[in-house]
Amino acid sequence: SGTERELGERGGAGLKEELGRRGLDTRGLKAELAERLQAALEAEDARRGPGDRPPRGH
Secondary structure, three states: OHHHHHHHHOOHHHHHHHHHHOOOOOOOOHHHHHHHHHHHHHHHHHHOOHHHOOOOOO
16 A cells, blocks of 8 residues: 555654654564554544544645
């Protein structure tokens, strides 16, 4: 998906920064960091109601 591509385009430092903001582990390979952040983003989306999500691409 577009989000996965965006995560892949982030450098390791950017991934670590986003994980750190969420209180998540910042250690590991770039692929592991991207997977961890993706899971966190999906969990955040799941906690929000459908009307609470901002429009994608805007």
